[in-house]
Amino acid sequence: MTIYSVMPLELVLDGIRQQPGPYLTVQAGDVRLQIEAVAPGIGRIVRLTDGPLDAYLRPELTPGTLVAYGATTS
Template sequence: MTIYSTMPMEIVFEGISQQPGPYVDVQVGDVRLQIEAVSPGIGRIVRLMDGPLDAYLRPELSPGTLVAYGPSML
């Protein structure tokens, strides 16, 4: 792979060796989400794993959105 960039290589590859946080799979209604734990009971949506097609258009389920999760949501 070749990368053409005017930015310094240190900036382009910053954080490449860091592993992403622990992910949790959560079922919310008929949608299965992959969430990255931010703090206890709060997570950031990483991606939608499974669900109806219209779930991908719902803004509250877009990646990067913070959601509450816990035993009541599972």
């Protein structure tokens, strides 16, 4: 792999060996979200795993958005 960047290599590779997660799967209406818990009952959206196509265009479901959640499915 070749990386071309003006950033220092230490910044580019920072955290490369850290494992992501753990992730939770949450059903929010007709959309299934994969979230990363950041506090009890609050998570950051990682990605949408299932839902209607127009859900991918909704700004409140963009990755990185903080959401409140209750029940988890997995």
